[in-house]
Amino acid sequence: xxxxxxxxxxxxxxxxxxxxxxxxxxxxxxxxxxxxxxxxxxxxxxxxxxxxxxxxxxxxxxxxxxxxxxxxxxxxxxxxxxxxxxxxxxxxxxxxxxxxxxxxxxxxxxxxxxxxxxxxxxxxxxxxxxxxxxxxxxxxxxxxxxxxxxxxxxxxxxxxxxxxxxxxxxxxxxxxxxxxxxxxxxxxxxxxxxxxxxxxxxxxxxxxxxxxxxxxxxxxxxxxxxxxxxxxxxxxxxxxxxx
Amino acid sequence: xxxxxxxxxxxxxxxxxxxxxxxxxxxxxxxxxxxxxxxxxxxxxxxxxxxxxxxxxxxxxxxxxxxxxxxxxxxxxxxxxxxxxxxxxxxxxxxxxxxxxxxxxxxxxxxxxxxxxxxxxxxxxxxxxxxxxxxxxxxxxxxxxxxxxxxxxxxxxxxxxxxxxxxxxxxxxxxxxxxxxxxxxxxxxxxxxxxxxxxxxxxxxxxxxxxxxxxxxxxxxxxxxxxxxxxxxxxxxxxxxxxxxxxxxxxxxxxxxxxxxxxxxxxxxxxxxxxxxxxxxxxxxxxxxxxxxxxxxxxxxxxxxxxxxxxxxxxxxxxxx
Numbered sequence: 001x002x003x004x005x006x007x008x009x010x011x012x013x014x015x016x017x018x019x020x021x022x023x024x025x026x027x028x029x030x031x032x033x034x035x036x037x038x039x040x041x042x043x044x045x046x047x048x049x050x051x052x053x054x055x056x057x058x059x060x061x062x063x064x065x066x067x068x069x070x071x072x073x074x075x076x077x078x079x080x081x082x083x084x085x086x087x088x089x090x091x092x093x094x095x096x097x098x099x100x101x102x103x104x105x106x107x108x109x110x111x112x113x114x115x116x117x118x119x120x121x122x123x124x125x126x127x128x129x130x131x132x133x134x135x136x137x138x139x140x141x142x143x144x145x146x147x148x149x150x151x152x153x154x155x156x157x158x159x160x161x162x163x164x165x166x167x168x169x170x171x172x173x174x175x176x177x178x179x180x181x182x183x184x185x186x187x188x189x190x191x192x193x194x195x196x197x198x199x200x201x202x203x204x205x206x207x208x209x210x211x212x213x214x215x216x217x218x219x220x221x222x223x224x225x226x227x228x229x230x231x232x233x234x235x236x237x238x239x240x241x242x243x
Numbered sequence: 244x245x246x247x248x249x250x251x252x253x254x255x256x257x258x259x260x261x262x263x264x265x266x267x268x269x270x271x272x273x274x275x276x277x278x279x280x281x282x283x284x285x286x287x288x289x290x291x292x293x294x295x296x297x298x299x300x301x302x303x304x305x306x307x308x309x310x311x312x313x314x315x316x317x318x319x320x321x322x323x324x325x326x327x328x329x330x331x332x333x334x335x336x337x338x339x340x341x342x343x344x345x346x347x348x349x350x351x352x353x354x355x356x357x358x359x360x361x362x363x364x365x366x367x368x369x370x371x372x373x374x375x376x377x378x379x380x381x382x383x384x385x386x387x388x389x390x391x392x393x394x395x396x397x398x399x400x401x402x403x404x405x406x407x408x409x410x411x412x413x414x415x416x417x418x419x420x421x422x423x424x425x426x427x428x429x430x431x432x433x434x435x436x437x438x439x440x441x442x443x444x445x446x447x448x449x450x451x452x453x454x455x456x457x458x459x460x461x462x463x464x465x466x467x468x469x470x471x472x473x474x475x476x477x478x479x480x481x482x483x484x485x486x487x488x489x490x491x492x493x494x495x496x497x498x499x500x501x502x503x504x505x506x507x508x509x510x511x512x513x514x515x516x517x518x519x520x521x522x523x524x525x526x527x528x529x530x531x532x533x534x535x536x537x538x539x540x541x542x543x544x545x546x547x548x549x550x551x552x553x554x555x556x557x558x559x560x561x562x563x564x
Binding site: 052053054073074075078079083084086090091092093094095102103104106107108109113153157 | 440
């Protein structure tokens with residue numbers, strides 16, 4: 001079995017009286033693709049925010065390759081090798097697609113500059129299906145293309161762990177197919193990925209394992225098909241009557 | 244990206260020629276036009292230095308008067324005992340240090356608080372200097388007597404402007420410049436790609452503040468008699484913002500486009516209708532905000548992009564960015 005890339009132990013985030021993430025623990029092994037699923041408001045994005053440093057955990061430990069990262073600033077965590085995409089796509093509107101991707105390469109885990117960074121940016125744009133469109137202003141791109149740019153930017157830092165926050169949301173059926181194939185390809189190359197997702201087909205076809213959250217608590221974990229048929233999980237999604 | 248493009252070389256040569264030509268002005272006129280040129284160069288230096296920081300971050304700093312005044316006072320306090328160049332360096336250090344402290348204290352806050360804080364800071368420094376003078380000395384002002392004449396001041400300010408431009412250009416090519424553009428676009432993304440946003444902003448604020456301090460130091464001999472009310476005049480801060488916004492803060496040379504016409508206009512108004520100066524300032528501020536939110540250069544850029552996209556609309560060709 002591969003070494004543990006990311007270990008979350010009893011991570012907790014409370015906003016006043018509301019506990020968004022309630023002592024959640026799980027681990028991700030190197031090269032694994034972990035799905036983080038659960039109904040709306042179950043704390044999945046908050047969990048990602050705790051890992052990426054967008055939010056500081058109230059308590060608990062998060063370790064990347066054994067080194068604690070919980071509570072560090074987002075930029076420090078990024079430099080240690082955690083990259084992410086955002087639930088609502090965040091591109092840098094005044095820049096071209098290539099410059100957007102470069103942003104990921106220059107300051108993060110891999111610190112490239114100049115020609116090297118530009119070269120990598122164009123290479124990654126090609127990877128995500130945007131070959132030859134590097135000089136387009138990113139504001140003029142369609143939603144899926146902006147998502148591709150964002151993914152390329154996250155990849156540009158050559159992250160140890162890649163966090164995808166509903167990267168497939170808002171795509172039409174044919175785009176979805178392309179998106180799933182892309183993530184599958186990344187996973188096949190040995191990238192460690194945690195994906196928060198509502199698209200169950202994607203979870204089924206892509207993930208090795210999944211963690212299910214409901215109301216801030218981890219209610220199930222394990223292989224995808226067993227977990228999704230777990231009565232507790234079904235209840236969380238559909239309510240008591242259908243369980 | 245790291246080697247000079249042909250366009251950059253042409254702009255560079257053009258810039259050097261423009262500065263060389265401007266430097267010849269004192270040979271032609273030593274009176275009114277030189278005085279006007281000193282004002283223009285002063286504001287060109289101040290506005291460009293201000294834009295180094297406020298352009299990419301969109302943080303409006305009203306601390307210009309504080310940095311400027313510190314520079315002026317660095318010279319005024321010790322002009323009789325220490326050589327002038329050393330005092331200019333003092334001015335830069337003092338202003339840079341103040342910028343560092345202010346930056347560390349406020350740049351983590353959002354824009355509005357920063358604006359108010361910087362305005363309050365300039366006032367605070369002015370009050371402290373006034374208090375110190377009233378308590379520890381018997382005079383309200385300080386005399387600055389040097390051999391420096393108007394043309395020397397003009398040359399120094401011109402050189403300063405050139406250095407600020409060069410610095411700005413170097414920053415734009417550096418990681419710091421790229422980081423600032425990312426921060427200006429989306430600070431959350433900036434943090435998540437590994438940028439220490441607070442540090443980047445503080446470094447840039449220090450550079451900008453130090454340049455403004457130098458400008459203040461150079462101007463001290465011009466005023467001759469230095470008082471807190473003139474050295475820390477809040478009007479300086481406001482004028483710098485107005486002129487920089489008029490020109491546009493997206494490009495390094497943007498502010499200068501605003502400075503030249505505005506200083507000439509200001510000069511005209513002060514001579515003819517000196518009582519209406521505040522009215523003119525208010526009106527021009529409104530006009531800029533309503534008519535030219537991105538400044539003159541922003542408007543030009545818009546027109547240029549429109550022209551370009553019309554030209555290249557039929558074939559969207561790919562060029563290396």
